[in-house]
Amino acid sequence: MGRSFKLSVPASSANIGPGYDVLGIGLALFLTLEVSIDPKNAALSNDDRNNCKLSYTPESDGYATVPLASDENLITRTALYVLRCSGIRSFPSGTQILVHNPIPLGRGLGSSGAAVVAGVMLANEVGQLHFSKQRMLDYCLMIERHPDNITAAMMGGFVGSFLRDLTPQEVERREIPLAEVLPEPSGGEDTGLVPPLPPTDIGRHVKYNWNDKIKCIAIIPDFELSTSDSRGVLPQAYTTKDLVFNLQRLAVLTTALTLDPPNADLIYPAMQDRVHQPYRKTLIPGLTDILSSVTPQTHPGLLGICLSGAGPTILALATDNFEDIAQEIINRFSKKDVTCTWRLLALAHDGAQVSHSS
Numbered sequence: 379m380g381r382s383f384k385l386s387v388p389a390s391s392a393n394i395g396p397g398y399d400v401l402g403i404g405l406a407l408f409l410t411l412e413v414s415i416d417p418k419n420a421a422l423s424n425d426d427r428n429n430c431k432l433s434y435t436p437e438s439d440g441y442a443t444v445p446l447a448s449d450e451n452l453i454t455r456t457a458l459y460v461l462r463c464s465g466i467r468s469f470p471s472g473t474q475i476l477v478h479n480p481i482p483l484g485r486g487l488g489s490s491g492a493a494v495v496a497g498v499m500l501a502n503e504v505g506q507l508h509f510s511k512q513r514m515l516d517y518c519l520m521i522e523r524h525p526d527n528i529t530a531a532m533m534g535g536f537v538g539s540f541l542r543d544l545t546p547q548e549v550e551r552r553e554i555p556l557a558e559v560l561p562e563p564s565g566g567e568d569t570g571l572v573p574p575l576p577p578t579d580i581g582r583h584v585k586y587n588w589n590d591k592i593k594c595i596a597i598i599p600d601f602e603l604s605t606s607d608s609r610g611v612l613p614q615a616y617t618t619k620d621l622v623f624n625l626q627r628l629a630v631l632t633t634a635l636t637l638d639p640p641n642a643d644l645i646y647p648a649m650q651d652r653v654h655q656p657y658r659k660t661l662i663p664g665l666t667d668i669l670s671s672v673t674p675q676t677h678p679g680l681l682g683i684c685l686s687g688a689g690p691t692i693l694a695l696a697t698d699n700f701e702d703i704a705q706e707i708i709n710r711f712s713k714k715d716v717t718c719t720w721r722l723l724a725l726a727h728d729g730a731q732v733s734h735s736s
């Protein structure tokens with residue numbers, strides 16, 4: 379007797395200006411997986427050594443480029459890691475997975491966070507592991523090691539998160555290179571080794587309220603910027619002045635986004651940042667100009683503007699005038715020969731979900 383289920387995981391925008399590696403919001407743009415497990419289909423799955431036939435819908439971002447071998451694809455590789463931590467070496471016989479991914483890859487909208495969350499939830503379902511969302515977060519955080527996108531994708535809503543202090547032994551476990559955590563694309567034999575289990579209860583988070591009048595405009599440049607490259611340009615140390623600048627704004631912003639009516643005089647300055655955006659301008663043509671010249675005064679309805687995650691997407695929060703705001707940013711990017719698309723997105727309040735059909 380076969381079984382099937384569907385997973386959905388929201389996109390996310392991290393940082394929201396001053397909350398580098400802290401704040402995230404789930405966005406109503408969903409990575410979905412349709413999963414069926416039927417031993418009768420085992421023959422169909424024999425193209426893969428881990429019993430898994432993976433495909434993407436043609437409309438998916440990355441349709442032509444993402445690897446489909448289960449030990450190379452980020453979603454299934456993550457799932458294999460979680461299964462192997464529980465002593466399960468592969469997917470159940472006859473596993474078929476159809477992925478639909480509308481989240482643009484490498485643009486700062488949490489595509490990798492959603493893929494990792496989907497992978498952990500996939501393992502939890504196929505392996506019938508019965509993990510809580512909190513324990514699943516631990517597994518996600520072994521792979522994507524900052525909590526902002528992961529927490530927003532798993533829990534949904536507007537969230538703040540941090541990683542608890544770890545003991546020296548736990549630190550050692552968490553700092554194991556990713557290549558030793560995730561199963562290596564092998565083309566060879568499964569070594570049978572049990573990968574390092576994540577420490578328990580690593581991530582702590584809180585869900586803030588959100589004024590639903592505030593909508594998210596994502597202006598998405600047509601080039602990819604990997605998170606690791608975008609983290610690579612950040613300094614190792616900051617001045618007290620710059621840290622205090624961000625902390626003051628962060629404290630005000632988390633409540634400012636809950637107030638009614640939304641107050642642009644409070645939100646716009648509270649979304650300024652001195653920790654990551656100034657350094658990332660070298661990777662994103664026109665960034666400084668866009669962040670400083672599109673304001674609530676030039677565009678009524680705009681509340682605040684920032685880089686989404688590691689970029690290059692720009693996130694504008696607004697109550698009105700969405701098309702004008704997006705078009706202004708698109709025009710400014712086009713002066714730097716960057717073309718863009720844009721989307722108006724609501725908050726995804728609920729985070730990752732699984733639904734069973736039989």
Ligand SMILES: Nc1ncnc2c1ncn2[C@@H]1O[C@H](COP(=O)(O)OP(=O)(O)OP(=O)(O)O)[C@@H](O)[C@H]1O
Nearest residue numbers: 452483484485486487488489490493604605687688
């Ligand atoms: N649905 C998916 N299926 C397979 N691989 C994916 C998927 N989503 C993301 N990835 C992998 O993650 C990479 C993008 O991750 P990266 O962290 O650089 O960007 P991002 O997550 O989109 O941005 P940010 O973390 O700033 O929000 C892709 O190039 C791809 O290798």
Ligand SMILES: N[C@@H](CCO)C(=O)O
Nearest residue numbers: 392398399605687688
């Ligand atoms: N906080 C992360 C989000 C991207 O994953 C960064 O800005 O690098």
